[in-house]
Amino acid sequence: MYSRGVSTAERLIESTRELLWERGYVGTSPKAILERAGAGQGSMYHHFTGKPDLALAAIRRTADELRAAAEAVLDGPGTPYERIEAYLRRERDVLRGCPVGRLTMDPDVVASDELRAPVDATLDAIRERIAGIVEEGKEQGQFGPELDGEAIAATVLATVQGGYVLARASGSPAAFDAGVRGLLSLLHPQDHPTVRGARCTRCSTN
């Protein structure tokens, strides 16, 4: 329960963010939000028109935060491969799942263009960023020319989002880590010792 020096509206949004992450939209009631925020009914309906309005504010903030965090890693130092690896291995509370991705399993979120928009925008932005990095890697010869940036980016993002599913199903982060490891092994640019300068046409590195 938030309290010190923070506005009530702020506490409502933060409590909603937590509950949306833990229980999703359909699983989160105004009552639960109010209890966690330490506020009464009146406060919520004073600052927001209702549950969807408050959820929208919470989702927007969560989506923006996730996008910024992902882009910080992707725009960090290192080769294209290293930046993708950094993204895949970045610290995660795997069993909690993705606070943005989980919303796509919420029927009421998907049914609302307004609630779904921030989710879509964030995943799409990260995907585009990764696609660009893959294209960079192709230019530098780190990735083979047969790779399609957009497709690989979708695979990278899907591996993360699906990794959460496998981890939560088994109750252990191991499957998430395995999925990431598998993907990195497929992406890995290796030294290709060839005879007499012969070049592996697939990998296009020497």
Added chain:
Amino acid sequence: MYSRGVSTAERLIESTRELLWERGYVGTSPKAILERAGAGQGSMYHHFTGKPDLALAAIRRTADELRAAAEAVLDGPGTPYERIEAYLRRERDVLRGCPVGRLTMDPDVVASDELRAPVDATLDAIRERIAGIVEEGKEQGQFGPELDGEAIAATVLATVQGGYVLARASGSPAAFDAGVRGLLSLLHPQDHPTVRGARCTRCSTN
């Protein structure tokens, strides 16, 4: 609404399966189930002890069905690569998501060992089957020896589960297809024209 020649218990289970797929566990009420099944309160509490009990029957059936369908494709004809490709490309109603995987985003399902068990068992069985196929492919030289069957299997499954997330976020199956395409391009065993029999150490095919 089911009716002809099917028992009430059967109609309750099938209605629950549909609703769990559409709205998840927390989003599905006994009332909605009864309406869809065309049954009254009494019938449900006669055949089942309550919502969790009915949901368990529904989840078990859905999990068993999915497992059988996946294994049918994975045990089909073709090379290891082709069988994995067949699994990845098998017909799916992408925007509906995975009826089993989506349950991992349900707080009440994950909180219950009993409800989570069939979900875990099914995903795990498919993963093991794929891992075995990858190992087969390594023995046959179709996949490089540096690949780890368990890890690749997790990547394959995660790409599918995560593909649903991306597709539902964007409201289009395109991202799912892109993720699959990306993964297949990474897995693809290609002819490696080399000079003077030089061998690409990564791909271990000629």
Added chain:
DNA sequence: GTCTATATAAGGATAGAC
């Protein structure tokens, strides 16, 4: 076995006092 009450709590929102 199935139905129609009935019961208690929770979901979601409004009204009006302070």
Added chain:
DNA sequence: GTCTATCCTTATATAGAC
């Protein structure tokens, strides 16, 4: 701005008639 009181609907379950 915040609170409490109140409202109507739904969620989940029980009781008892047929």
